[in-house]
Amino acid sequence: MLALRLRAPISPVSASLLRSRRALRHAALPSVRLMSTESQQEKQYEFILTSRPAEGVALITLNRPKALNALSTPLFTELNDAVKRFDEDDSVRALVLTGSDRAFAAGADIKEMKDKQFSEVFKGKFLESWGLLTTIRKPIIAAVSGYALGGGCELALMCDIILASPSAKFGQPEINIGVIPGGGGSQRLAHAIGKSRAMEIVLTGRNFTAQEASDWGMVSRVVPDEEGGVVKAAVDMAAVIASKSAIAVQAGKEVVNAAFEHTLAEGLRYERRLFHGMFATKDQKEGMSAFAEKRQPKWSHS
The missing domain is CATH 3.90.226.10 (2-enoyl-CoA Hydratase; Chain A, domain 1)
Incomplete structure (x- = not known):
């Protein structure tokens, strides 16, 4: 200060x-x-x-x-x-x-x-x-x-x-x-x-x-x-x-910050729950499909 x-x-x-x-x-x-x-x-x-x-x-x-x-x-x-x-x-x-x-x-x-x-x-x-x-x-x-x-x-x-x-x-x-x-x-x-x-x-x-x-x-x-x-x-x-999926970026920021606020066990559970939640997004489907099809993903940020 x-x-x-x-x-x-x-x-x-x-x-x-x-x-x-x-x-x-x-x-x-x-x-x-x-x-x-x-x-x-x-x-x-x-x-x-x-x-x-x-x-x-x-x-x-x-x-x-x-x-x-x-x-x-x-x-x-x-x-x-x-x-x-x-x-x-x-x-x-x-x-x-x-x-x-x-x-x-x-x-x-x-x-x-x-x-x-x-x-x-x-x-x-x-x-x-x-x-x-x-x-x-x-x-x-x-x-x-x-x-x-x-x-x-x-x-x-x-x-x-x-x-x-x-x-x-x-x-x-x-x-x-x-x-x-x-x-x-x-x-x-x-x-x-x-x-x-x-x-x-x-x-x-x-x-x-x-x-x-x-x-x-x-x-x-x-x-x-x-x-x-x-x-x-x-x-x-x-x-x-x-250039990445906005939802994945924001979720990534959230879980890293959680590491400073939770115990390791709680943090791991928190990370896993957010990871599971990503499977409800369109970007997860697009990202994994693009990887399997060997092309660049087109993010909808949704």
Whole structure:
């Protein structure tokens, strides 16, 4: 949840994902080439940008460059609205969430929080709405460059898959301002990297690198800049996911998440029941028939 004033150079990203260098210096935001005119009709927001860079894929870009994408209630209100809209849109089957080269999100907006009182945050359920991302049925891929600290780290952990650029820096530095993580950092970090490492990160406030996050299993992989950049890799992965049966994808996400909520025996039963349920779908019949007939399946997502 910690927002810091940090200065770091902007790393180069694939030309296919960026505007001109002149525009980049002014905006400091990644841009993905749009693949359809539908993206021109997206709802306009103040603190986020939305587009559809590939078929079935929605891209959400945090857009507070002067504040290093510090997370605030207004930003999360817009983010929650966008993900809810995309979750209800059948033409979208996977989402990508990213920030800028300098910062995925450098933390929460301390100016918003510093004068709040206990009764206010308790009665107002402060930060509770930040967890809406975890209720979205469609997969969300975080494409992380630069700083992902405090709330930024927590936001990445709320996503289903994390891809990181070599410049990514993660951390939970709340201990440095006299508090603890409040957006799920201590809980999701412990699940992702284990108790001992999570305890070290939360109690010392030290940052850790993209490579450490990858070695510990928190990040799916680190994407070298020469491969086109982390946003392109995330969009490409989302496009692959979007090309599958939407019902199977959502069921797959549900059973993997269940592994963190159930015992092994309960999780196995839950997985088996959902697997059995897939036999009531048209996509199961089409997928298995296509395999037997040695052809590509034509999903109806039903």
